[in-house]
Amino acid sequence: MSHTAGVxxxxxxxxxxxxxxxxxxxxxxxxxxxxxxxxxxxxxxxSPAGFYRHFPGLAELGVELVEExxxxxxxxxxxxxxxxxxxxxxxxxxxxxxxxxxxxxxxHVRFLTRERHGGVRAVREAIGGELRxxxxxxxxxxxxxxxxxxxxxEEIAMLAGLYVDHMVSTAAALLDAPTEAERRRIxxxxxxxxxxxxxxxxxxxxxxx
Amino acid sequence: MSHTAGVxxxxxxxxxxxxxxxxxxxxxxxxxxxxxxxxxxxxxxxSPAGFYRHFPGLAELGVELVEExxxxxxxxxxxxxxxxxxxxxxxxxxxxxxxxxxxxxxxHVRFLTRERHGGVRAVREAIGGELRxxxxxxxxxxxxxxxxxxxxxEEIAMLAGLYVDHMVSTAAALLDAPTEAERRRIxxxxxxxxxxxxxxxxxxxxxxx
DNA sequence: AAAGTCGGCAAACAGTTGTTTACTGAATGA
DNA sequence: TCATTCAGTAAACAACTGTTTGCCGACTTT
Numbered sequence: 001m002s003h004t005a006g007v008x009x010x011x012x013x014x015x016x017x018x019x020x021x022x023x024x025x026x027x028x029x030x031x032x033x034x035x036x037x038x039x040x041x042x043x044x045x046x047s048p049a050g051f052y053r054h055f056p057g058l059a060e061l062g063v064e065l066v067e068e069x070x071x072x073x074x075x076x077x078x079x080x081x082x083x084x085x086x087x088x089x090x091x092x093x094x095x096x097x098x099x100x101x102x103x104x105x106x107x108h109v110r111f112l113t114r115e116r117h118g119g120v121r122a123v124r125e126a127i128g129g130e131l132r133x134x135x136x137x138x139x140x141x142x143x144x145x146x147x148x149x150x151x152x153x154e155e156i157a158m159l160a161g162l163y164v165d166h167m168v169s170t171a172a173a174l175l176d177a178p179t180e181a182e183r184r185r186i187x188x189x190x191x192x193x194x195x196x197x198x199x200x201x202x203x204x205x206x207x208x209x
Numbered sequence: 210m211s212h213t214a215g216v217x218x219x220x221x222x223x224x225x226x227x228x229x230x231x232x233x234x235x236x237x238x239x240x241x242x243x244x245x246x247x248x249x250x251x252x253x254x255x256s257p258a259g260f261y262r263h264f265p266g267l268a269e270l271g272v273e274l275v276e277e278x279x280x281x282x283x284x285x286x287x288x289x290x291x292x293x294x295x296x297x298x299x300x301x302x303x304x305x306x307x308x309x310x311x312x313x314x315x316x317h318v319r320f321l322t323r324e325r326h327g328g329v330r331a332v333r334e335a336i337g338g339e340l341r342x343x344x345x346x347x348x349x350x351x352x353x354x355x356x357x358x359x360x361x362x363e364e365i366a367m368l369a370g371l372y373v374d375h376m377v378s379t380a381a382a383l384l385d386a387p388t389e390a391e392r393r394r395i396x397x398x399x400x401x402x403x404x405x406x407x408x409x410x411x412x413x414x415x416x417x418x
Numbered sequence: 419a420a421a422g423t424c425g426g427c428a429a430a431c432a433g434t435t436g437t438t439t440a441c442t443g444a445a446t447g448a
Numbered sequence: 449t450c451a452t453t454c455a456g457t458a459a460a461c462a463a464c465t466g467t468t469t470g471c472c473g474a475c476t477t478t
Contacts, residue, residue, distance in 0.1 A: 215446095
């Protein structure tokens, strides 16, 4: 359908990408709700009317960006969960994975953190829902670990939520950090925090409920 | 200077408040970067030109809203820190304080979570800086607790950061929750998470560093 | 080679925007 | 009482905005 036969299709895809990239670029310093069609087409080097050959409106551009961003985030989470080895090592590598993702997908991550509680309901809910799905995946992975023996599903879910929230906070902090030194400091703090949570995990069953 | 002699001053203050309230109302469904002077004055029942008798521009309105919101948040944090009693009790009351604050200052809290990573640099930095100051206060309070004996300042700071981030996440989740039942579920989860962190705290010195 | 498809453009539409201008009229101070 | 101050207004400004229209010309299909 799309893999052959198409100088036409290829050019169209290219223009579409140009629009998406232009939007993503503008959204680094702006909010989705404040974006304009003319603004995007200007940045993409296209006439305003051309926009409507690709999207019915800006909302749809936004949704597409959400999907892209979440797809890459999803990949990152799977990488983080795939870490093996001792707890210490896993923590360090997980934080490293997060830091690398933020570095390499800065515009996407910035978009997500900015619109996570932004003014566009559809986008907000898409992000929130997907984060909840991610928490579910994390919970599944946690359930398989020996440390979780005897934990109720609710307890595992609350731990997964804590991890996901922590990851989000850490990613946002890394984004805002102005210098490399600051980013390293944030990463180190995040590691220590995860270690503290890990200590709590190991003593949870003996102490609580 | 201002406490007497002023039907004039009082009327001005009233108009100023009307503008701030109008802005806050509009910002429940919108982003600061997408707000317009005409929009605000229309909502406040004032002519567009009148706006400039009170603020040089919208950015200043935004900063003023940040200060208001942070002042009320500051009050909340002090309440939370003032909790006495056993760990369990303190946790429950702290979460209750957060939930009450979110309920009673919904527009302010929504504004903060929305603009925490929003498109207006000055506002973003004001919020971020103030949250860091709050973390400092939390750290001071933590240092006084017996559980923190033997902790380095860095360790205490990372714990305070974890608490503040967790509070922010919880507040945001409470805001987004559609039903009272959902809010109760979130509060209960938050309590359990705090309890887990508490377990980690108590076993930290024996296990880490 | 001819006919058709369709991405992109310029131009025009009616609205809206931020900001300035000169003004009005009520509160103020002499 | 009279002059002054000043919050709020209406009107005008140019500069945008989203969206539609008709058209062109390069690709595709027949």
